[in-house]
Amino acid sequence: MSPRIFFALALIALCPRAGAFAPISFDHAVSAYENGNHAEARIAFERMAEAGMPEAQFNLGVMWLNGEGGPVDRVKAALWIDTASGAGYQPASQARDTVVGVLDDEQRAEFVSQRQDWTREHSLQALFQRHRARPCSDECSSAADADAGTTDPAGIPPTRITAGHTSEPLQLSIDGRQVYIDRIAPSYPRRATERGIMGVVRLGGWIRPDGALEQPHVIGADPRGYFEEEALRAWKQWSFKWAEDEAPSSPIYITQRIVFALEGEQVQGQTMRDISTAVERADEDPEAAYRALWMVEQFELPFADEVAVEAKTSVINQAAMEGVRRAQIDLARRLAYGHDVEQDRAAAIFWLKQAAFEGQAEAQFELARWKTLDPSFRADLLHAAVTGGFLPAVLWQIRSALDANEPDRDYVASLLDQLPREWRNRRDDAVIAQAHRIASGD
Template sequence: MTATIAYQQQHFEQARQEFLQLARLGNVDALYNLGVMNLHGQGQDKDHARAFAWFSIAADFGLSEAASAASLVYQQVDDKDPLSALKQSLEQDFGYQHYQRTLQPHFVSSVSQEEDLAPQRSHFLEPVYPPEAYKKGLEGWVWLEFDIDPSGAVKDLEIIDAYPPQEFERAIYNAVSRWRYQPLLKGQEVQTYHSRSLLYHFSTHKGRRYRESFSRQSNAYQQRISELIERAEQGDALVQYYISNWLMTEQSNAAMLLRRHYQQENAQGEVLLGAAKNGYALAQYRLGSSLLRGQLAQSDRQKGLNWVLQAAQSGLAVAQYRLAREILDSSDIQQDKEKAANWLSQAAKQGHFRAIRDLAELHLQQQNWQAVTALVAQGLQQDDDHPQLLFIQARLLAGQNEFQAARKKASQAIDEAQSRGWYQQDIQAWLVQQSKNQLSD
C-alpha cells in the first residue's frame, strides 16, 4: 500500500491524501491511521477532536483498537460538545452507514459466478491446455471480456489479465472466439451484448498426472501459499486479488491449499473486496462488474457503478470503457453522451480498442468527420480489416458525398464480417437504402 510506505517515510501529506482516498472505500486501517496522524500532529497540527472522530468511525467498522483509542482521546478532550458534530460531519462521506449504502456488496452462496443475464451459449469449444504447461503441472487463469453481436458471435475479445503472463492467453482466445450464443433479437430490434466477462482457470486436477504433479510440488506450494496468505492479511492488495482469483475454482493445486485457510463460504468475494478497499483498480473493476451482472454477490447496479467508477478514476482503461457503455446502454441511467464520450476518450488514448470503436461510432452520429477519421485510423492499426470500422468508414464517405467509395467500403465490410462469422445485416440494409436514395435522386 503506497499510503503506508509514504507514512513510514514520513511523507505525511502524501500519506494523508492516500489514506483519505482509501477511507472513502471503507478501508478501516486508513480510518484508524487518519486518527493516529491527527492525534500526533503528523504533517499537521494536533487535533484531538478530529482524532476522536476518525477513531470512532473506525470503531463503527468493528476495529476494537479504534474503540479503545477513541475512549482514551475522549478523556483527554476538555470541550466535548463539538465531538459528536465533527463525527457526524465526517460520517457523511466516510461513515459505516454510507459505506453500506454505496459500496458494500452482499455476498451469498447461491449466486452463480457466471452471468445469469448473459445470452445462452449455443456452441462451446474447450480451450486446449498448452502441452508444455500441462507437462510441467503449471496452472493458471485468464480473465477476458468480449462482446456478443446480434447473431450470437463473439467479437472483439480482450484479455484483461492473466496468470502466468503469456502462458494461456492464446489457448483461451482461440477457443472463445469460436463460441456462439443465442441470437440477440428483441422484437424487430437487434442488440449487441457488451462486456461479457469470463475468468477461466486452467488446472491439472484430472487423473494420475495431477496427483503426481501435486505430490512433487506440495511442499513448495504450501510454503509459497503460506507466504502469500501472510502478505494478504497484511493488506497487500495485489496478493489479495490473486488469491481471490484462485479461490474462484476448487480444482487447482493453489485453490486446494488456500481453502485450508479460507474456509468461509464466500471467501473469494471477501478477499476480492479487501483488494478493492485497498485501492487495487483491477479488483475494484472485477467487483463492480460482478455487482452489475449479479456474479459473486447479489446484483446491485448502483454499488457496481460506484466500484467501476473508482477503477475508472484510477486510470484503468477497461473500467473507463465499461462506465461509458453503462451510460450509453442503460435505461435507468440518464443518457449523457458527453460524459460517455469523455470516458471513451480517456480509454481510447490508452489504446483500448473497443473504446476507439465506440467513440468513432459516437462521433459519426454527431458528424464530427475529423474525429471519426482519426479514430478509425487508430483502430485499423490494431485490426486493419475490422468490419465495424470499415462500416464506419463507409458511412463517413457517404457523409462526405463520396457514394461510390462508400458502397465499395461497405461491401468490403460485409465480406470481412462474413469471413469472421459476424452479423452483417445492418451493413446490407444500409447498402440497400443507399441504392434507393441514389435512384430517388
C-alpha cells in the same frame, strides 16, 4: 478577504485534454486545472470527492474557496477541506483552521450544523464501511456467474478449460433474450502445460441479430503471453442462435472468461502451500492474499471449498480498501450480481469508481456501460477509456460514431488512430472498413 490556497500537489505534466469532456483520473483532473480548464476540473474533483478521495476533496474545497470553475462558497470549501483533513491528508490539515477561521458567524453556524452529516456522507472510511461486501445469505441470488460488469448482464458463465476438455452447449438469457451457444474449447498450450502455468483470458465481442460474432477480441489475460492466441481462436468459432422471435434489433456486446486450469498432480504442492499461507496472512499483505484467493477461485484448486465465504469476503474487502485495483473491479462485479455476497449495485458503482478515478481503463469502460448513471458522466468515462487506448472502448465508440445520422469524419478518423495497427489495418472487418470509408470521405 479570504486567503487564497493553492494546490499542494506534485503536479504531473500531461497532454491537454481535448474537447469538452471532464477528466476522469485524478492526474488528468490536475492537468486540466493547470491548463486553465477549471470548470471541467471542478466537475472531476467533485465526482472524486463524493467518492471519498481526500486529495480531490481538498482540491475541490480550494476551488470553492477561490471561486475557480464556479461561484465562491466558503461553507462548502470548509466542509470539503475539513473532511479531507479528517482523512489525514496533510495539506488539508494545514489549511483547515485558516479556512474555517475566515467564516463569519452565520457561515460558521452553517458549517457546524452540517459537519457531522457531511463527514458521515463523504469521509472515505465511512464510505468503505457503507459499501463493504457482506457474505451471501441463503436467500442470495445464485444467478451470479454472468461476467459483464454492467447493469445489462450480457456475459456468459466462465468456461473452464483443462487438457483434452470439451465444452457442452449452453442455453442462456442475454439481455433478457434466450440464446443457444455452441462452444469450442481451445487447446491447452503445450508451453503452459510444461511449465505448470494456469491462466485466465477475458474476451469480448458483439452478437449480431443473425447470431454471428462480430469483432471478437481479447480484453485482458493473466498471465499475459500464454493463452490469448488459443482462447481467441476458439472464441471466433463459437456459434450463437437466438430463440425464435427473440433476436435483438442490433448487436449486443458480450464478454466471456476462459479459465485454463491444471488438475491433480499437475498442480505443484509448493504452489498450493504458498497460496494457503497467503490467505492466512491477509492482514499482513492484502494484495498477496487477494491474489491467492483469486487463484483458488479461478482455477478451482483442491481446497477451494475449504475457504469459507466469510473469509473470501473479508480478503477481497480488505484488498479493495487497500487500493488493489484488480480487487476493486472484482468486488464490483460480485456486488453487481450477488456472487457470494449480497447484491448491492450502489456499492458496485462505488468500487468501480475507485478504480476508474485512478486511471484503470477497464473500470472506466465498465462504469460507462451502467445505464443508470448520468449520461454526461458515462460519456466522460468512455472518452477516458478511449483516449487511454482500451481496445473494447475504442471499438464500442467507433460503432457508436458510425450509427450517427451523419458520422463525423474527423472524429471517426481520430478513433481509428486509437486502434492498434493490427486492428486499424483489418479491412476484412465490416465495421473497420466502413469507418475507413467515412474517414476518407468515400
